[in-house]
Amino acid sequence: MTALRKNSDFTGQKPQVAPARQPRLPRYTSYPTALQFGELDGRDHMAWLGDLPAEDPVSLYFHIPFCDQLCWFCGCYTHISNKYEPVKKYLESLLKELAWTSSLTGRRKVSHIHFGGGSPTILEAEDFERLMSVVQEAYEILPGAEIAVEVDPRTLSRDKVNAYGRCGVNRVSMGIQDFDEKVQKTINRIQSTELIESCLRWFKTVGIRNINFDLIYGLPNQTEATIRQTVLQTAFYKPSRIALFGYAHVPWMKKHQALIGAEMLPDQAQRQAMFDIASRTLVDCGYQAIGLDHFALPGDTLLDAHDRGTLRRNFQGYTADNADSLIGFGASAISSLPGGYAQNTTDMKAYHQQTGVGESPVVRGVKVTAADQLVRQLISDLMCYQQVDPEARAREFGQSYDFKREYAALGELLDAGYMEVKGSCFRITEAGSPYLRAICSVFDRYLPANFEKNPDILHRCLHESEG
Structure with a gap:
């Protein structure tokens, strides 16, 4: 097990323009990394899908790029929609891409399914069930397969959680970020402890007991005291797995982050202190450190994979999934295949058009040698x-x-x-x-x-x- 370590990730306060500096190091969730992605012919993507080893299981990733409200810290590819019609339209295109892809791959065995975003919880209960029904028709979901959903507690409901239970979801990842009310207001993501506790009760009712919490350090108005209190409150709920990420303030890339004033951000020394105290507190509470930024309780599959020597890293971070191929669905989604990496277009109009005529929505990627x-x-x-x-x-x-x-x-x-x-x-x-x-x-x-x-x-x- 790795020792507790510093996580020197940003140089403190940032100007509101891109600084003159060397390129930032990749996160190494892939290799070659996305820095090497260039134009990729959709026919290469099709050939890679058709050449998947017949008996090897695959993983599926579904990207749902919609949110009800914009979190000012967010660095994800997403769209803010106050109406459900765009989400409904997107689901139709997603189902078309699923049908087109499965026609190339055949009915493959699936060991892992992950719904990310954006906010996958924006999908209404009946639409999530419809999507999972088509997945089950197109692929053979193996017994014991992990089916995970990234959760925005603000868009969750009992009906949606009941649908997750009926569809076999067995892990959820809750976007907590920070429990401090002042920090929540500053990043435009207000969610009470009462809301979190309601969500946890709903999960327990349907038998979803594998819970992840995502926390962020280095946020505006965050202090060593508040991050420690957030970690203690997290430990009280006993999620089996925790990701502790550093906030990336890049307003030259994500313009909405300019709503967070640089003067509100902790400097490098403060960020480092936050990471150190959060890490030590997690370990004191019984969690074990894994890799760069993950922690888990004994018995969690991530820790088991680490101890067996089978831990991996992919676009979702550290994973216990042992499939060699990951097929991505949705705008901006990336597939990791033996032949290479293939990324779908981020242009929503183009995504609808290409899936509508049965063409590959891939536009970028790189072949792997x-x-x-x-x-x-x-x-x-x-x-x-x-x-x-x-x-x-x-x-x-x-x-x-x-x-x-x-x-x-x-x-x-x-x-x-x-x-x-x-x-x-x-x-x-x-x-x-x-x-x-x-x-x-x-x-x-x-x-x-x-x-x-x-x-x-x-x-x-x-x-x-x-x-």
Whole structure:
């Protein structure tokens, strides 16, 4: 288990324009990362779907890009809709994409289904059941498959939760962010403890006991005291899994974030203190740290996967899902397939048009090479377990790979005390753990900072942000 570590992710207060700085490090939820996505022919996407291994289970992801109200901290792809008609229209296109995709893949076995957004809870109960009914017709959902829904408590209802129970949903992820009322008002996301408790009672009634809480540190008007109180209140409810994310203030990318004044944001030292106190409090309350930003109670499948050595990382973060293929549905959704990554258009009009005529809505992506697959595993080893044995992995993948450049950078990290080595296995030390993603970038062949024109990996470790 990784030691508690600093999570140096942002440099404090931000101006309202993009700062002049090196590109931020990827989150390594994929490799190659989205930074390498370019124009992709829909025919490649179709070929990849048709070539999926026949007996291997797949995962499904459904993106529901609608919310009733805009949260000012949000960095997701979503649309604000005060009417249900656009959501209903989107569902029809989603069902068409599902039918078109299943015609290419055949009736595959499914081990994991995830509904994200936006706010999947914006779907009315009967529409969620209709969508799940079509999924069950198109694919074979395996016994024990995890079916997870991201929940906005403000758009939840007892009827919707009852529908989740009937459809086999067995995990929900609740967007808590912070329990402090002042912080909630500042980020335009007000949800009372009474509302949260009502939702939890509804879940219990239908047998949904796998509960995730999503928390955010570094929010405006947040303090060490308020984040600690939020964590203590979270622990009181005993969710089996917690994600602790750092707020990314990028108003040059998400214009609505300009509604949050930079003067209200904690500086880097305060952010670091918030992460440290939140992490320590979670551990004191019985949670175990996993990877970069996740925590789980004993018995949670994520912790079990970590202990078995099968923990993975995908676009939803850390996961216990062991499927090698993930098929994404909906505007902006990304599929991770053996042939490569394929992302659907974010243009809603184009999405409706292409699904309406039975064409691939994919517009971006990247093909994956054999070398990419090896590097992806090396980075996954570091992100999930903070250690890596490059030579052993290369033999496992049957590849002859020259690690000369990587070993030079790893040598610098050893000298600095950020890593230690035993045999051919390199492990990140407690001193190096604040720079997890920077260390992962040692193996990233696409990241310009790792080429000979800019070989100073230690400088990057010391000064590049984690967020």
